[in-house]
Amino acid sequence: MSVVELARPVEKARATPKAPRRRVTAWHRWLSPLALLVVWQLASATGLLPERLLAAPATIAATAVDLTQAGTLPTAVGVSLQRVLIGFAVGGTIGVLLAVVAGLSRAGENAVDPIMQMLRALPFFGLIPLFILWFGIGEEPKILLVALAVSFPLYLNTFSGIRGVDGKLAEVAKTLRLSRGRLIRHIVLPGALPQTLVGLRQALGVAWLALIVAEQVNATTGLGYMINDAREFLRTDVIVVGLLVYSALGLATDSLVRLLERRALAWRRGFLA
Amino acid sequence: MATRLSGVARAFGDRVVLDSIDLELRDGEFTALLGRSGSGKSTLLRALAGLDDEVTGTIEVTDSVAVAFQEPRLVPWKRLLANITLGLDAPVSKAKEALAEVGLTERAGAWPLTLSGGEAQRASLARALVREPELLLLDEPFSALDALTRITIHHLVLELWARHRPAVLLVTHDVDEALLLADRVLVLDEGRIAHDIPITTDRPRHREDPDLVALRTTLLAALGVSPEGRS
Ligand SMILES: Nc1ncnc2c1ncn2[C@@H]1O[C@H](COP(=O)(O)OP(=O)(O)O)[C@@H](O)[C@H]1O
Ligand SMILES: [Mg+2]
Numbered sequence: 001m002s003v004v005e006l007a008r009p010v011e012k013a014r015a016t017p018k019a020p021r022r023r024v025t026a027w028h029r030w031l032s033p034l035a036l037l038v039v040w041q042l043a044s045a046t047g048l049l050p051e052r053l054l055a056a057p058a059t060i061a062a063t064a065v066d067l068t069q070a071g072t073l074p075t076a077v078g079v080s081l082q083r084v085l086i087g088f089a090v091g092g093t094i095g096v097l098l099a100v101v102a103g104l105s106r107a108g109e110n111a112v113d114p115i116m117q118m119l120r121a122l123p124f125f126g127l128i129p130l131f132i133l134w135f136g137i138g139e140e141p142k143i144l145l146v147a148l149a150v151s152f153p154l155y156l157n158t159f160s161g162i163r164g165v166d167g168k169l170a171e172v173a174k175t176l177r178l179s180r181g182r183l184i185r186h187i188v189l190p191g192a193l194p195q196t197l198v199g200l201r202q203a204l205g206v207a208w209l210a211l212i213v214a215e216q217v218n219a220t221t222g223l224g225y226m227i228n229d230a231r232e233f234l235r236t237d238v239i240v241v242g243l244l245v246y247s248a249l250g251l252a253t254d255s256l257v258r259l260l261e262r263r264a265l266a267w268r269r270g271f272l273a
Numbered sequence: 274m275a276t277r278l279s280g281v282a283r284a285f286g287d288r289v290v291l292d293s294i295d296l297e298l299r300d301g302e303f304t305a306l307l308g309r310s311g312s313g314k315s316t317l318l319r320a321l322a323g324l325d326d327e328v329t330g331t332i333e334v335t336d337s338v339a340v341a342f343q344e345p346r347l348v349p350w351k352r353l354l355a356n357i358t359l360g361l362d363a364p365v366s367k368a369k370e371a372l373a374e375v376g377l378t379e380r381a382g383a384w385p386l387t388l389s390g391g392e393a394q395r396a397s398l399a400r401a402l403v404r405e406p407e408l409l410l411l412d413e414p415f416s417a418l419d420a421l422t423r424i425t426i427h428h429l430v431l432e433l434w435a436r437h438r439p440a441v442l443l444v445t446h447d448v449d450e451a452l453l454l455a456d457r458v459l460v461l462d463e464g465r466i467a468h469d470i471p472i473t474t475d476r477p478r479h480r481e482d483p484d485l486v487a488l489r490t491t492l493l494a495a496l497g498v499s500p501e502g503r504s
Contacts, residue, residue, distance in 0.1 A: 168346055169346065169348060171324055171342075171346075172340075172342075172346045172348070174323070175322055175324070175338070175340040176360035176361075177360055178359070178360045182360060186351070186359060187348065190348075190350045190351075191350070193350075266384070267349055267350045267351075267384045267385075267386065
């Protein structure tokens with residue numbers, strides 16, 4: 001998240017013509033990470049930092065290239081990405097649907113909300129042993145853990161988004177004689193969307209987290225498996241490559257949501273600026 | 274179909290806002306409803322619009338009602354044209370005509386939050402009129418506008434009313450607005466229609482017209498205000 005935050009001043013500096021000082025500052029920001037990388041490399045080269053604790057940056061880079069060329073990394077990424085996407089789709093759909101049911105009526109709220117609040121209190125990583133008992137060690141427990149993790153932020157945010165929709169617009173809908181279906185489609189859901197998107201970003205964060213945990217505990221494929229397997233052979237370079245790929249994937253999906261946000265909330269832009 | 278109210282009452286807790294309203298709004302008639310702030314004007318209008326489930330008494334009203342509120346209440350995530358067509362069965366060309374009528378053709382693709390107050394209010398009027406209502410309810414739709422914009426919109430409303438001929442109920446606290454626009458002025462006081470005064474002066478009207486000056490004094494007195502200030 002903070003990396004994305006750091007990117008902002010750079011963009012601004014490029015946009016404004018006379019900001020030479022800021023451009024220098026932006027460049028300065030890369031100095032300390034680079035220095036750290038150099039120190040790390042030196043420490044590894046001199047044997048100060050043994051390879052079984054942490055591989056050298058150069059080794060890690062070489063390993064990344066090797067793993068990619070051998071196809072190990074792309075396959076692992078593909079498998080993990082698929083788990084996240086399916087889990088995300090399932091959990092997201094359930095979360096939003098439940099939020100609509102709970103958000104649109106008191107009866108719906110009474111039926112759904114208490115259960116969701118109780119489930120939310122469960123430490124869901126603690127469910128892994130149960131999930132393994134129920135679903136074995138195939139794809140299901142991993143996908144379901146992601147789905148479970150994703151459904152809560154989307155449920156909570158969409159629910160509060162629906163409840164936050166301006167009652168005056170609901171009155172307008174009534175005077176325009178909108179059917180219930182149209183009310184939901186044109187007023188309620190778009191009105192809840194800003195809050196749902198907040199939930200979407202939170203959900204993505206926990207989706208990757210849930211996947212990492214699930215893949216560490218039991219997997220024979222995927223990034224988590226690659227990392228776990230590397231641990232057995234003290235391949236810290238492979239572990240770091242796996243971690244970097246996880247964070248890159250997390251950032252990539254996050255910026256996808258930002259893009260979606262910018263398009264879906266275009267109506268607010270003029271007024272926020 | 275004329276609108277008829279008899280024995281219409283509404284209380285919020287112990288506070289009786291509408292005591293017993295008996296009223297008929299005739300087809301095509303432009304009626305202004307005056308009353309002090311808090312006298313129940315909006316409550317009455319909401320009852321007519323079918324927005325109040327707890328009102329008692331008999332209300333006979335056509336299905337073909339449209340409302341413009343004090344705030345324009347455009348749906349912010351729909352562009353202007355989509356706001357006009359929302360829930361509309363008529364073809365899009367109708368909505369474009371309605372926008373043209375209020376001078377907003379160029380703004381059809383604009384987001385509501387980028388409109389000025391006057392533009393948004395005109396859009397809200399277009400959204401109501403495009404439904405060709407038999408009864409048009411206006412709840413102080415001009416009160417937030419600056420004086421110049423208000424004059425322009427007054428003309429626009431009269432023009433649109435003359436063309437489409439709905440019955441209009443205009444809620445206002447502005448005596449001059451009522452005198453300039455309406456065929457008939459009602460004064461709401463203590464939960465009842467305290468005065469029901471026809472205005473027969475020809476349009477276009479001028480504030481200095483002696484008949485209107487006399488009526489203004491009468492109405493201000495009815496509202497408990499003398500022309501120089503509160504009596
Ligand atoms: N939903 C409500 N709950 C409680 N009191 C209300 C409500 N709506 C209106 N009132 C009260 O009813 C009175 C009349 O309100 P209103 O019809 O809005 O007056 P106005 O003539 O200014 O339009 C006011 O005293 C107001 O406080
Ligand atoms: Mg009012």
